[in-house]
Amino acid sequence: MQISMHDIHKAFGSNKVLEGVNIEIKDGEVHALMGENGAGKSTLMNILTGLHKKDSGTILSDGKETFFDNPKQAEENGVAFIHQELNIWPDLTVLENLFINKEPVTHFGLLNTRKMKAVANEQFKKLAISIPLHQEAGKCSVGQQQMIEIAKALMTDAKVIIMDEPTAALTEREIQTLFQVIQSLKVQGVSIVYISHRMEEIFTICDSITVMRDGKTVDTKPIPDTSFDEVVRKMVGRELTDRFPERSPNPGDTMLEVKGLSRKGAFEDVSFSVRSGEIVGVSGLMGAGRTEIMRTIFGLDGRYGGEIHLNGKQVTIKSPHQAVSLGLGFITEDRKEEGLVLDFSLKDNIALPSLYSFAPKGLINEKSEQDFVELLIKRLTIKTESASTSAKNLSGGNQQKVVIAKWIGIGPKVLILDEPTRGVDVGAKREIYQLMNELTDRGVAIIMVSSELPEVLGMSDRILVFREGELTGEVSKEEATQEKIMTLATGGQEDE
Template identity: 80%
Template sequence: MQVSMNNIHKAFGKNKVLEGVDFAIQRGEIHALMGENGAGKSTLMNILTGVHKKDEGSILIDNEEREFSNPKEAEKYGLAFIHQELNIWPEMTVLDNLFINKEPVTSFGLIRTNKMKALANEQFDKLSISIPLHKEAGQCSVGEQQMIEIAKALMTDAKLIIMDEPTAALTEREIEKLFNVIRSLQKSGVSIVYISHRMEEIFSICDTITVMRDGRTVDTTPISGTSFDEVVQKMVGRELTDRFPARQTKLGETILEVNNLTRKGVFENISFHVQAGEILGVSGLMGAGRTEIMRTLFGLDGKYEGEIRVNGQPVTIRNPNHAVDLGLGFITEDRKEEGLVLDFSLKDNIALPSLYSFTKQGMISDKAEMDFVQMLIERLQVKTESAQTIARNLSGGNQQKVVIAKWIGIGPKVLILDEPTRGVDVGAKREIYQLMNELTDRGVGIIMVTSELPEVLGMSDRMVVIHEGTLAGEVTAEEASQEKIMTLATGGHIHE
């Protein structure tokens, strides 16, 4: 399928999102679409697939002008869109999610469950997915939900597939499986629009790259004709000198200590500590138990065995409110379901955990609250018309900044960051890294859970690796390498 989008304009009210964008993709091409959060990438693809109507411009598909009324019409024509924000029905099974509104039926209108299972197993085998089809989707991890969405899109027999941050929740091993599928699709003539902030992936899998900035097309060029630094400069309009800012590590006292933390059947005998001013990286494959450990530490998942000490004192963390009182903050990996109240304003989301600090005699000081919120919006450079903007209307990366602002606002002693830069562009990533450095300079201890090996190596002072619910090993920044981390993550042993 060939697609050409010419001089596309789109505004939401007074907010001009796209101003004369040009984008074209050839049959069997893997085309990267890149830009900072809020550059207009997702909006452009939503226009192509009938989610939004363009204000001006033309769309040609196989040299014929065409505009879809809705996503279902686009899907029937051969366009599939794997969205960054997952469209999972949590109470339904994995199988039902895969076939929702597309169930094969007999001539009598009865659902052909066995055929659904056969088709699902065939697609899961291609992607090496081992999720039980009868499992409730809401019980799956974010990474598993991502693989379900990918499988669902691949089952539509699409001619063009748009992938918006498809690997955000996947491990290196799963990414390679997905890349093999993408290359296979390309050989059969399927076109892929690949939206990602992971530069390594873009240069590994894509043929062509189009860069957008501030709602405009900046450049389109073959991947072979550009470089990492050139792409970054086109995206942000300036040069980024270092991907990871230098750290001046000054370690203080141990502020959090975990000894033999256990939840039977999930993880066991997890021990580590965090010092003031330290970034402790937590690595491991998807499903290893990293997120479950952090949720337990924050009081989200009920009873546990083992010991937790804060500032040397043993504590039993009963719930998240208790964790916050002890000085812990938790930036969840799932900003859509757990990090934000999407229908609340930025102001209400950011101020929510800190309302007590603006309250006197039961009354909230609106001025103090707004000053606090505005300061954090400016500090994290959240792109928004105002603090009253509804969180749902922000780009994914700016939503992530709001989640971070919310927890920074409580002044934590220990901040847990679970996939802090997922779906965030390269410029915003560096801003988050700089913010992490500022926090540790002020004595905050940070636990950073990340699936990105360059990130865990580039920002951590020390790393622990989780394998199948157990602590596989610990390495310092000086001795760490991608090979050592992956060896531990896959159950191997390091031999010095």
């Protein structure tokens, strides 16, 4: 199926989101769609699939003018969309999520569970997914939920599949499996629109690229005819000299130390420390226990064994409220469910953890609160019409910036960042990295959990590697390589 979108315009109120966008998607190609957060990529694809209505412009499918009333109609006509923000029903099982609104029935009108399981198992086998079909989807990790969404889209027999940040929560192994699936879909003539901020993936898997900036099409080229630097320049409208800013760490006293930290079924006997002014990277494959360890330190997941020491004193952290009062901040990997109150404004989201500081006598000083929020919006270059805009109306990357802003606002002594640049464009990533440097220059101790090995290698002063709930090694910045980290993460033996 060939898709042509020509001169597409879209505004939400006075906010012009798309101003004359053009894109051509050919049969059996992987077409990258890139741009900074807020460039209009997701809006363009939402128009294609009928979630939004275009204000003007033309959409052609195999040469015929086409429009869909809703995403379900688009899916029925061969266009599927795997969204960046996952559409999982947490209280339903994995199997129920896969077949929601398209459940097969027997001749007697009963649910054909046997057929559902057979189809699901076949798809899971192709994607090398090992998740029990009877498990509640809400108990799956973000990465597992992403794989469920990918499997669900592939089950629709789509001719065009839109993938919005499909690898953001996946391990390297899962990414390679997904790439193999994409290659096999290409052979079958399926077209893929691939939206990602991971430049390495674009140059590995894509055939052509369309770059957007500020709601306009900047350029379309075959991948072999462009370069990393050219794409970045067209995305951000300026040169980015270095992907990762230089660090000059000057570590001070130990701010956080855990000794023999354990939680049954999640991780066991974990010990490490972080000093002021230091960034400690945390790496490992999915299921390694990285996120579970950080949630436990922050008091999110109940009782634990072992000891936690903050600034030299042993503490027992029973809740996030207590963790915040002790100077801990935690940017979670799931901004939608845990990082934001989506119906709240930016101002309310950013100010929420710091609220008491604006109310010394019980009444909120609204001017101080507004000045505080405006400063953080400006510092993190959050694209928004105003601080009163609802968080749910921002792009995914700008939502991530709001989450970071609210935790920076508390002035933490220790800041845990779990996948801090997930779904964030290359220009915004560098801004976050620079911000991390500024925080460590002020003496903040940072723990950065990341599935992006280049990020771990580029920003960490030390790297902790986990596998199946155990700390398998610590690597200095000078000794760190992708091969060494992956060896420790997979249980292989390091060469002497």
